[in-house]
Amino acid sequence: MSKIPVTYKRTDLQSDQEVKWCPGCGDYTILASVQNFMAEMGISKEKIVFVSGIGCAARFPYYMNTYGVHSIHGRAPAVATGVSVSNPDLSVWVVSGDGDALSIGGNHLIHALRKNVNIKILMFNNQIYGLTKGQYSPTSEEGKKTKSSPFGSVEMPLNPMSLAIGAEATFVARSIDMDRDLTAGILEEAKNHKGSAFVEIYQNCNVFNDKAFEQLTNKETKVANRINLVHGEKTVFGEDGHKAVVIRNGIAQIVDTKDVDESEIYVHNIHEENPSIAFSLSRLSHGPYGPTPLGVFRKVQRDTFTEEVHDQIDVAKEQKGEGELDKLIRSLGTWEVS
Amino acid sequence: MSTENKTVESIPAITIRFAGDSGDGMQLVGTRFTDTSAVFGNDLATLPAFPAEIRAPQGTIAGVSSFQVQIADFDILTPGDNPDVLVAMNPAALKAHLHDLAPNGMLILNEDAFEEKNITKAGYKVDPRESGELDGYRVFQVPMEKLTKEALEEFDLPGRAVLRSKNMVALGLISWTFNRPLEDTENWINDKFSKLPEIAKANIKALKTGYNFGITVEAFHHTYVVEKAALPAGEYTNINGNIGLSWGLIAAAKKANLDLFYGSYPITPASDILHELSKHKNFNVITFQAEDEIAAAAASVGASFTGKLAVTGTSGPGLALKSETISLALSAELPLVIVNVQRGGPSTGLPTKPEQSDLMFALYGRHGESPLPVVAAKSPSHAFYAAYEASRIALKYMTPVILLSDNYVATGSEPWNLPNTEELNELETNIITKLNTEDGFLPFLRNVDTFARPWALPGTPGLEYRVGGLEKEEGTGNVSYDAANHQYMTDMRAWKVSNIANDIDKLEIHGDESADTLVLGWGSTYGGITQAVNRLNEKGVKVASAHFVHLNPFPDNTLEVISKFKKVIIPELNTGQLLKLVREAFLVDARGINKVSGEPFTAQELTDKIEAIINE
Numbered sequence: 025m026s027k028i029p030v031t032y033k034r035t036d037l038q039s040d041q042e043v044k045w046c047p048g049c050g051d052y053t054i055l056a057s058v059q060n061f062m063a064e065m066g067i068s069k070e071k072i073v074f075v076s077g078i079g080c081a082a083r084f085p086y087y088m089n090t091y092g093v094h095s096i097h098g099r100a101p102a103v104a105t106g107v108s109v110s111n112p113d114l115s116v117w118v119v120s121g122d123g124d125a126l127s128i129g130g131n132h133l134i135h136a137l138r139k140n141v142n143i144k145i146l147m148f149n150n151q152i153y154g155l156t157k158g159q160y161s162p163t164s165e166e167g168k169k170t171k172s173s174p175f176g177s178v179e180m181p182l183n184p185m186s187l188a189i190g191a192e193a194t195f196v197a198r199s200i201d202m203d204r205d206l207t208a209g210i211l212e213e214a215k216n217h218k219g220s221a222f223v224e225i226y227q228n229c230n231v232f233n234d235k236a237f238e239q240l241t242n243k244e245t246k247v248a249n250r251i252n253l254v255h256g257e258k259t260v261f262g263e264d265g266h267k268a269v270v271i272r273n274g275i276a277q278i279v280d281t282k283d284v285d286e287s288e289i290y291v292h293n294i295h296e297e298n299p300s301i302a303f304s305l306s307r308l309s310h311g312p313y314g315p316t317p318l319g320v321f322r323k324v325q326r327d328t329f330t331e332e333v334h335d336q337i338d339v340a341k342e343q344k345g346e347g348e349l350d351k352l353i354r355s356l357g358t359w360e361v362s
Numbered sequence: 363m364s365t366e367n368k369t370v371e372s373i374p375a376i377t378i379r380f381a382g383d384s385g386d387g388m389q390l391v392g393t394r395f396t397d398t399s400a401v402f403g404n405d406l407a408t409l410p411a412f413p414a415e416i417r418a419p420q421g422t423i424a425g426v427s428s429f430q431v432q433i434a435d436f437d438i439l440t441p442g443d444n445p446d447v448l449v450a451m452n453p454a455a456l457k458a459h460l461h462d463l464a465p466n467g468m469l470i471l472n473e474d475a476f477e478e479k480n481i482t483k484a485g486y487k488v489d490p491r492e493s494g495e496l497d498g499y500r501v502f503q504v505p506m507e508k509l510t511k512e513a514l515e516e517f518d519l520p521g522r523a524v525l526r527s528k529n530m531v532a533l534g535l536i537s538w539t540f541n542r543p544l545e546d547t548e549n550w551i552n553d554k555f556s557k558l559p560e561i562a563k564a565n566i567k568a569l570k571t572g573y574n575f576g577i578t579v580e581a582f583h584h585t586y587v588v589e590k591a592a593l594p595a596g597e598y599t600n601i602n603g604n605i606g607l608s609w610g611l612i613a614a615a616k617k618a619n620l621d622l623f624y625g626s627y628p629i630t631p632a633s634d635i636l637h638e639l640s641k642h643k644n645f646n647v648i649t650f651q652a653e654d655e656i657a658a659a660a661a662s663v664g665a666s667f668t669g670k671l672a673v674t675g676t677s678g679p680g681l682a683l684k685s686e687t688i689s690l691a692l693s694a695e696l697p698l699v700i701v702n703v704q705r706g707g708p709s710t711g712l713p714t715k716p717e718q719s720d721l722m723f724a725l726y727g728r729h730g731e732s733p734l735p736v737v738a739a740k741s742p743s744h745a746f747y748a749a750y751e752a753s754r755i756a757l758k759y760m761t762p763v764i765l766l767s768d769n770y771v772a773t774g775s776e777p778w779n780l781p782n783t784e785e786l787n788e789l790e791t792n793i794i795t796k797l798n799t800e801d802g803f804l805p806f807l808r809n810v811d812t813f814a815r816p817w818a819l820p821g822t823p824g825l826e827y828r829v830g831g832l833e834k835e836e837g838t839g840n841v842s843y844d845a846a847n848h849q850y851m852t853d854m855r856a857w858k859v860s861n862i863a864n865d866i867d868k869l870e871i872h873g874d875e876s877a878d879t880l881v882l883g884w885g886s887t888y889g890g891i892t893q894a895v896n897r898l899n900e901k902g903v904k905v906a907s908a909h910f911v912h913l914n915p916f917p918d919n920t921l922e923v924i925s926k927f928k929k930v931i932i933p934e935l936n937t938g939q940l941l942k943l944v945r946e947a948f949l950v951d952a953r954g955i956n957k958v959s960g961e962p963f964t965a966q967e968l969t970d971k972i973e974a975i976i977n978e
Contacts, residue, residue: 041840041841068823069826070820070821070823070824070826071820071821073668075664076830085828085830086830086841089826091667091820091826091827091828092828092829092830093663093664093694093828093830094829094831095660095663095690095830095831096686096687096831099656099660102653102656102657102660102661102664103660103663103667105650105657105661106623106625106650106661106662106663106664106665106666106667106672107664107665107667107668109623109648109650109665110621110623110648110664110665110668110669110670111668111820111821113821114821131653132653132656132657132660135652135653135657333648336643337643337644337646337647337648339643340643340644341643341644343644344644345644346644347612347616347642347646347647349612349616349783350783352642352645353599353780353781354597354599354780356599356601357599357600358597358598358599358780359597359598359599360596360597360598361590361591361593361595361596361597361779362595
């Protein structure tokens with residue numbers, strides 16, 4: 025029996041709730057990208073669950089006409105793990121921010137990734153705490169002056185791509201709010217991926233951290249700074265492809281294309297099992313400054329937590345038969361008193 | 363084997379305590395003796411006690427592990443007060459436990475362990491066997507290590523493995539002393555070491571050596587028989603509280619026609635629930651060992667959202683970590699059972715000791731106005747029913763429920779008269795599959811009797827809804843900051859919980875109803891309190907007792923019960939938590955009997971203290 029593909033209009037995916045982000049927030053663009061994508065994703069909306077934590081991004085589920093849980097700060101990957109493993113038929117999406125996912129929820133993020141739970145995590149990275157009105161976040165650059173760091177942040181920021189790859193993630197990608205096509209393509213790849221997907225989306229907070237990603241969005245600079253990672257293609261970028269990425273001694277480096285033999289230019293392979301190159305690519309920039317890779321860093325196959333848990337249940341039922349209470353309560357041995 | 367030329371004395375009950383180094387296998391010896399006695403038909407109750415350290419330094423007091431069992435030919439409720447028999451495998455075990463041994467009690471020492479080094483390590487200045495401090499006890503010195511070595515000479519085993527079997531010598535000797543056949547333990551050994559037949563044979567040889575030592579050695583001239591107990595007819599199993607609780611959850615899921623989800627992070631003494639449930643995947647049980655306590659609770663909330671009977675289990679410190687997540691379940695009105703196997707606190711406290719000090723925390727340990735039902739298990743077998751009851755309330759009322767157990771209930775065991783599982787009530791849920799109004803789905807449109815909201819499960823077309831921790835508008839469930847709505851929802855959540863008082867068992871009076879004094883308890887003090895009241899009634903002292911299973915809300919007849927008595931006494935293993943609640947709720951001048959020594963009340967201790975208060 026062939027499945028009838030489900031298609032919706034974008035409005036079918038919109039809930040009846042008024043969207044309450046600040047005017048001009050990058051979240052609007054991402055919401056539109058996700059709704060457009062999901063309208064044609066081919067999954068009926070009752071099977072879609074959005075789970076979020078706390079933060080501006082975390083209001084996302086309220087605006088989706090799907091099932092949704094707006095949970096507590098940092099815990100969305102854990103809540104989503106419970107959802108996914110309880111009902112493997114669901115398409116489970118986590119929406120999080122840099123504070124939510126990397127600071128208060130860092131532990132849950134790395135464990136969901138390592139376990140390869142079948143959930144798709146979209147982390148909107150605006151490099152600031154928005155909902156609490158402008159403190160530095162774990163991705164804010166060193167020296168960042170905010171309300172809680174008037175003399176500049178003294179903290180080394182996290183590199184979310186490096187963290188995810190280090191946490192054994194099987195799918196790692198980065199997009200940017202303004203680039204709807206790139207986001208749609210990554211969402212499609214993530215949806216088709218078996219296991220956990222981690223997608224960082226650079227998102228402009230026009231109120232507390234405006235133009236944080238300008239080097240990647242400004243017409244003047246974006247061509248020079250966007251390294252588009254495309255599977256099977258040579259990694260060249262910049263005006264007329266005059267820059268290229270090569271891997272030397274296992275380390276990704278940016279070179280002038282004219283200085284290297286064409287065969288030395290790195291051909292991107294998202295399926296490479298060994299995470300070293302993907303990790304090295306993630307180190308080309310430590311934030312959206314200068315040449316920064318965008319796209320899918322890594323997509324490899326590994327058994328998912330969700331499936332394996334259910335495989336064990338199936339095996340147990342096959343071996344022991346469906347559980348019977350009467351047998352269970354007698355399993356430690358009994359005696360009769362007459 | 364026979365006990366020729368030896369006196370056999372029949373006694374109604376005996377309390378035996380096995381004590382030794384953590385590595386000496388005392389828990390095993392205790393459990394084996396218990397199981398054999400259970401199969402024989404005694405009533406019994408056990409109290410294991412072990413250090414929090416896995417292997418504390420050998421020979422020290424800190425490393426002593428013990429197991430106490432009372433066996434009786436009548437219905438007993440506690441593992442006994444002072445042991446009549448103490449088996450001490452080394453000087454440290456003697457030092458740690460001698461003060462509890464009943465006068466003229468039987469003291470069996472592993473004499474090979476009483477070397478100078480061990481004696482000093484235990485903190486003795488002189489050999490206790492020569493200092494006179496053992497006067498007044500019947501001392502039997504048994505060369506357990508020598509016996510073991512000699513018996514196992516024929517086996518090709520390394521020295522350490524040989525010595526490990528000395529616990530079997532002790533078990534054999536005690537089995538002889540109390541006329542217990544060895545077959546049951548032999549079968550158990552053969553089963554356990556089915557892949558190591560040499561080890562099995564060696565252990566059985568050691569077991570028989572201990573037994574034969576009793577027969578041959580003249581010093582052991584007396585054996586004892588504790589006859590079968592006249593327990594109510596039925597089929598029994600010997601059960602501890604952690605297993606009882608686990609099975610209660612499985613049964614509840616089955617009777618609710620749901621699958622069970624158990625999210626947990628290893629913590630003493632709750633871990634055995636995770637271990638037990640993870641064995642029963644053929645009941646569609648999903649166990650989730652989370653990365654931390656918070657994730658364990660959060661994943662359980664996710665499981666609840668999708669329609670599982672979701673349970674998260676922990677002990678005291680873990681409950682603190684789950685607090686915020688419990689508030690989410692409470693606000694989202696999702697069913698969730700939170701198991702707290704209490705231990706000594708605060709902080710890491712006494713991880714392997716019982717205490718009832720999380721009662722206030724269970725009731726009030728959340729931010730905001732966040733009432734939830736609290737249920738407590740009162741004995742190992744009752745843990746089954748308490749888990750069933752907590753699940754029933756969670757599912758019927760769409761609320762998180764805290765289920766309190768403690769280390770005493772969790773690790774102690776007793777015979778359980780097995781229920782007819784067909785007679786366990788089916789459990790209601792609020793699962794909804796169709797729109798509940800003509801205009802659409804209202805996720806917070808409540809049941810008019812229970813005030814529960816409908817439970818729409820992902821996968822159900824047309825009922826897509828969003829829920830979270832922000833305040834919700836009654837009916838639509840949409841986020842609402844409206845003042846009147848928040849007032850209404852706060853009142854509604856409280857009313858929903860207090861309304862459960864009409865739907866739970868009434869508080870029952872045990873003992874002399876015409877008495878002036880009521881002893882009120884909750885949780886694991888049930889056995890001690892009941893036994894104490896029985897003893898006092900037998901002595902002619904007028905006293906009654908009542909025991910709470912539901913701590914929030916209290917049963918609706920609580921005031922009526924309390925009003926019948928002039929004095930109310932509340933024994934608790936804390937500094938007076940139920941005491942405060944009862945004084946506040948019922949305005950009675952209740953008195954507490956309180957203890958936080960890491961040990962349960964003994965029945966005698968309670969008998970004396972209750973009597974003293976009555977006589978004031």
